Amino acid sequence: MKPHAANASDRPAPISEDDVIQGMRELQGYFDMTPHDFNILYQKAYALARSRLLRENKAENVMKNPAVAAKDTDSVEALIVLLAERGISGAPVVDASGFVVGVVSEKDVLSALGKKPEAGAMELIRDGIGEPFRVPQTVLQKKVREIMSSPAVAVAQETPLTALAVLFGQKRINRIPVTDENGLLAGIITRADMLDAMSRLS
Amino acid sequence: MATTRIKECLEKMKGVSQAPPRPGSQEIILAFAGSCLALLLIGALHAVCLEQAGLPLLAAPFGASAVLVFGAFRSPLAQPRNVVGGHVLSAFVGVTVYQIVGDSPLLAVSVAVPAAIALMHATSTLHPPGGATAFVGAAGGAGVHALGYWYVLTPCAAGGVLMVLIALVVNNIPKNQRYPQFWT
Numbered sequence: 001m002k003p004h005a006a007n008a009s010d011r012p013a014p015i016s017e018d019d020v021i022q023g024m025r026e027l028q029g030y031f032d033m034t035p036h037d038f039n040i041l042y043q044k045a046y047a048l049a050r051s052r053l054l055r056e057n058k059a060e061n062v063m064k065n066p067a068v069a070a071k072d073t074d075s076v077e078a079l080i081v082l083l084a085e086r087g088i089s090g091a092p093v094v095d096a097s098g099f100v101v102g103v104v105s106e107k108d109v110l111s112a113l114g115k116k117p118e119a120g121a122m123e124l125i126r127d128g129i130g131e132p133f134r135v136p137q138t139v140l141q142k143k144v145r146e147i148m149s150s151p152a153v154a155v156a157q158e159t160p161l162t163a164l165a166v167l168f169g170q171k172r173i174n175r176i177p178v179t180d181e182n183g184l185l186a187g188i189i190t191r192a193d194m195l196d197a198m199s200r201l202s
Numbered sequence: 203m204a205t206t207r208i209k210e211c212l213e214k215m216k217g218v219s220q221a222p223p224r225p226g227s228q229e230i231i232l233a234f235a236g237s238c239l240a241l242l243l244i245g246a247l248h249a250v251c252l253e254q255a256g257l258p259l260l261a262a263p264f265g266a267s268a269v270l271v272f273g274a275f276r277s278p279l280a281q282p283r284n285v286v287g288g289h290v291l292s293a294f295v296g297v298t299v300y301q302i303v304g305d306s307p308l309l310a311v312s313v314a315v316p317a318a319i320a321l322m323h324a325t326s327t328l329h330p331p332g333g334a335t336a337f338v339g340a341a342g343g344a345g346v347h348a349l350g351y352w353y354v355l356t357p358c359a360a361g362g363v364l365m366v367l368i369a370l371v372v373n374n375i376p377k378n379q380r381y382p383q384f385w386t
Contacts, residue, residue: 025223028378029276030229030276031276032274034219034220035219036219
């Protein structure tokens with residue numbers, strides 16, 4: 001993923017010289033400027049505005065709060081039930097004090113079941129074709145902290161969107177917990193939340 | 203390569219845009235009326251001042267200023283700071299250059315006008331009629347030279363201020379017009 005600066009400025013605003021001329025006509029009054037010059041100034045200002053919005057918008061503007069979290073001492077069975085009931089594919093993991101200690105997701109559960117991390121849900125469902133599918137007790141009884149990804153890639157509330165975009169791109173993760181000034185869980189940002197935020201800003 | 207640079211320059215000469223749309227008839231009529239009124243008033247005062255004190259108020263450069271102030275009042279070049287500042291600074295430059303190289307009007311003008319441009323740019327007071335003001339200050343006639351640095355005050359500063367005052371009233375009469383865009 002390109003650094004945010006390149007992204008912000010390489011998409012021109014959808015405005016043509018004819019738009020400018022028509023605008024000048026409708027506004028009345030002699031504009032002492034050529035439509036071309038106006039357009040290049042407009043494109044520049046537009047790109048600057050996009051960069052600024054990406055900088056100014058912070059994790060706390062985008063995150064979901066409250067975030068569903070799993071406890072590190074929960075059983076994997078409890079985790080599976082939690083994720084299923086909430087309809088989410090992953091969650092931050094907190095310890096007894098509420099500090100973020102890791103992130104756990106479907107991939108970690110699939111891994112615990114002996115599947116490769118890149119395996120999709122379909123592989124599991126395929127296992128159930130013609131065969132009863134049971135989750136082994138050994139897996140269900142594990143603790144979340146045994147299967148989670150740790151340490152967590154987490155950000156502070158004031159982190160600008162630009163930094164978040166880089167993290168999602170570089171780390172190939174799907175969710176980033178957001179912590180407050182005490183390190184406690186404040187919210188969660190998923191890849192989908194990022195996309196929504198980016199499209200809102202365009 | 204030199205040839206590519208030459209080709210690039212020639213390419214640039216083709217131009218890349220088009221003229222902004224011409225203003226409507228209402229605006230043209232108002233520009234006529236405003237500048238007519240301004241020059242009549244300043245001209246009347248000029249006649250009085252010349253009689254009383256031999257101090258002129260009107261000069262050719264003010265015809266040029268009227269074009270900007272009434273014909274293109276939105277332009278950054280037509281704002282009060284530019285009208286007054288531009289004329290004052292250019293007049294100063296013109297008279298000064300005459301003092302130094304006045305023996306050759308051609309040289310004087312060739313130095314005074316560019317100097318006026320540079321000074322106006324550096325002070326954010328660029329006003330095209332300033333070039334004319336500097337030209338007249340450097341080349342004369344005799345009446346201008348006789349004024350010496352008084353030329354800066356009358357007609358240049360005084361004329362500029364008067365034109366701005368009239369424009370402040372006339373240009374703001376129509377609902378969708380405003381003048382000035384800025385003071386500083």
